[in-house]
Amino acid sequence: MxxxxxxxxxxxxxxxxxxxxxxxxxxxxxxxxxxxxxxxxxxxxxxxxxxxxxxxxxxxxxxxxxxxxxxxxxxxxxxxxxxxxxxxxxxDRPFRDTQMKLHTSLHLLHMLIEKHLGHDIENPITSDIEEDFAFNKYKNAVVEGVDFQMIAQEMNELTAQDIPVETWSDEKDPHYRYWKCMDTTIPCGGIHVKNLKEIGPVSLVFHSKKGNMTVQVRLG
Ligand SMILES: [Zn+2]
Structure with missing residues (x-):
């Protein structure tokens, strides 16, 4: 590994x-x-x-x-x-840290949307990380009724707390990895912060266009 x-x-x-x-x-x-x-x-x-x-x-x-x-x-x-x-x-440590914070924030965003809706949702159509922000793009129908302002508030409550993030490799295939935070486990081979408080304050920018909802996460 x-x-x-x-x-x-x-x-x-x-x-x-x-x-x-x-x-x-x-x-x-x-x-x-x-x-x-x-x-x-x-x-x-x-x-x-x-x-x-x-x-x-x-x-x-x-x-x-x-x-x-x-x-x-x-x-x-x-x-x-x-x-x-x-x-x-x-x-380049500052660049890596930003990428880890943004990537972990996207997991958190997805997790909170599912929590709000009360059920699992399909993965975003697009999920990407730019230099200083990251975004998930969902079909409007998938995130219909989600209050993103409330999600932003909840994200900030979580990223201010001492909440551990665990990652590990699959026993049979070490290239296959998992991410776990609170009671959510997802398959992911990315690299992540070890604790949500490393992320600190975040803001969400969201807009709907052509039937899709893009939700950007920005740090700070
Ligand atoms: Zn990940």
Whole structure:
């Protein structure tokens, strides 16, 4: 299991380049272990730097291969020259923290909508995280009658409290992961805050267009 799941709080890691993988016309690096979360589930790839032999290469992105294992693309003319070399990974922590807070907020939003309606609802048509906000887009019919102002108030009550968030891997398939907060468990391979109070105040911006309701979560 990669370090980003085991130790999401790590900002740096000394590791080595285990393999180079050609995908399209680009060469990706597979590290022995990594703190860089690969993009997926609406969450953006981590940002950071890979240093080797006195050179620092910005991380362009981290993706998952066909087995769900992370591969890194760095800004280098010849990434293949790093094969077998020791490297130092440094994470852009503020960016990661924002992504974790926003991603966890979307779970909370969905959970509260279901609580209000008193039944499970289908997943959003679109769920995405931008640089400084995240959104879920639902069919209007699915969220009809939901008072989003009240949801915003309840979200803020929860994100002000000491409420733990648990995540773990499936015993049979470690790539399959779960998220649990209060009495809700959902399958999710994303990375999350460990406690709702890390999120702090949030605001919701919602608007209905062409039969769909977009609900944005903003931090602060
Ligand atoms: Zn998640």
């Amino acid at each position: 990669p370090a980003y799941y085991k130790h999401p709080e790590w900002n740096e890691l000394d590791t080595a380049v285990k393999e180079t993988v050609a995908l399209g016309d680009q060469i990706y690096l597979r590290f022995e272990d990594t703190i860089f979360y690969a993009q997926g589930g609406g969450q953006k790839s981590d940002r950071g730097t890979v240093s080797a032999e006195g050179n620092a290469y910005p991380l362009i992105k981290c993706i998952k291969d066909e087995h769900g294992d992370p591969l890194a693309l760095i800004d280098s003319e010849h990434p293949e020259e790093l094969l077998g070399k020791k490297v130092h990974l440094a994470l």
